[in-house]
Amino acid sequence: MTARTQRTRLIAAGVAAASLSLALTACSSSSTDEGGGAPNATATVSEVKVDDKLAALVPADVKSSGKIIVGSDASYAPNEFKDDSGKIIGMDIDLANAIAARLGLKADVQDSQFTAIIPGIQSNKFQLGMSSLTDNKEREQVVDMVTYFNAGSAIAVKKGNPDKISADDLCGKKVAVQTGTTQAQEIVDVRNPACAQAGKPGVVNDGDKFDLQTDVTNAVVSGRDQAMMADSPVIDYAVKQSGGQLEKIGTTYDSAPYGIALAKGAALAPAVQGAVQSLIDDGTYKQILTKWGVEAGALDKSTLNGAVS
Template identity: 40%
Template sequence: MIVDPARPRAGRTSGPPRRTLLRALPAAVLGIGALSACTHASERLDAESNAVPQVDLSGIEKVPEIAALVPEDIRARGELVNGAALNYAPGEFIGDDGTAIGYDIDILAAIGRVLGLATRTEAAVFAQIIPAIGTTYDVGMSSFTINAERLEAVTMVSYFQAGISYAVKTGNPYDIDPAQLCGARVALQVGTFQEELAIERSAQCREDGRRAFDILAYASNSDAATNVAGGKADILMADSPVTAYAIIRSRGTLEAIGEVEESALNGIVVAKDQPELAEAIRAAVQHLIDSGDMERILAAWGNESGMIPTAEVNPEP
């Protein structure tokens, strides 16, 4: 949460976008606004759902030469309007007070301070954000992976990098190797790219004459993480921001294992006919990277590993 007054992952080219799979699930299944039911694990990892990071942005000041790049109509309005699907913790989700929170929301507010603008996030259906950029919304900041298909429709400014990552119970008591999961109990969220990938890899295990994955698909990543920490599953498989957030909230019961796979850039969406706005946002993001504020925000959410050194407009996917 910000103290400031003022996912999908692209997946493979042969399959649907990772966040598209997740967004297709109804809000009730994703547990938005409520805690989803789970097994009788000794302790839920989302028990401290009220303890969201408090990121102080008050020291981030307007940079006049960057603010001057903002189109006149937006400067006159004094506000940057964002569309986001608020069901993807820790990127963007709904806090207990009903407001949008997450590292994307904090980064957006920091960008606004650099540009001398207030920021406002409106809840949206993920698939409907891009078509509304430039009309309903000035930008779309909702963990969008930069890919060729999206770049045909909109401009994207890179600010973060994410992929698939893994976590196990601290100490790895079951001696799990993420590269060798045949026969392992793999916990993940139902309807995500990870489930699709796990099914594919499990089939390969069978073809190779080995035991298939024991796929444990839960209604939420929180449930999946809880059951890994409780020993009911061997390994958590999730988007890297989700895994990192689960670890930081696990009170030391989970640890990362293996490398991040299929890493790709996330981007802030801007309309193609707004090159000045895209450049203003790029310059603001780069300022936050250079000043250390981007790392500070991401670290508060356990996701400093997603830092990139350079913000670009329409980078190669």
């Protein structure tokens, strides 16, 4: 990506300028803050059958290859990550497989650095990008986006919150974030200016940045950092998988839809959007989200380039 890529939409700058308390409000419901049920990677999902009408929308070159090449940063559990054998799994991966199956194809999911996914689409290395990418107007200038999930930002600390950190005041704290995410940019553009305005020191070093989300989580568990910021399903999953070592503070905030990225004007886009909607309609989509404990982020309707900001 030639510009910084954001996983979730930034808090409105006006809100941050008005107060150091960043108006951390919940997403659509209290269930969003709980992140859904416990994930079960071994749960089965109904077999996905080909939809002939949707398959007819697939461009000839893709159809002849028999596959869709998907770029994904496999460090962002439960959305995309590697199991003990090194296989890429997760909510996005199951959805990619289901979309491909609906279109009579196979999904070839390839691990990629997060910041290399959209450039990979632009260079035709990937046909889809499925990696917790938020659909926003800035991104729609360079790729097309098919919405499929709703997420926000959240914060976690060590269990018991030993440093008594408040979600609306991270001034002077050591905060771990993944490079290239909105949370990393939020510290620079929103949080630290608000700290300066309040006469407080900013988040140390504009955040402790890591290439992999797994390293972000480990930084808090190990005590290197005092807090971590990430997408809400990632925080919820990390807390559930930490064996009681982490807890979420505050509420999920700044909710926005994820989008599947495709090359601008890609002929494949209508087929992908139609496949997502058909999976929503027949219940397969909900099965996948429930499997990964993220059903609170379910959408009723998939749109193509539907960002409002």
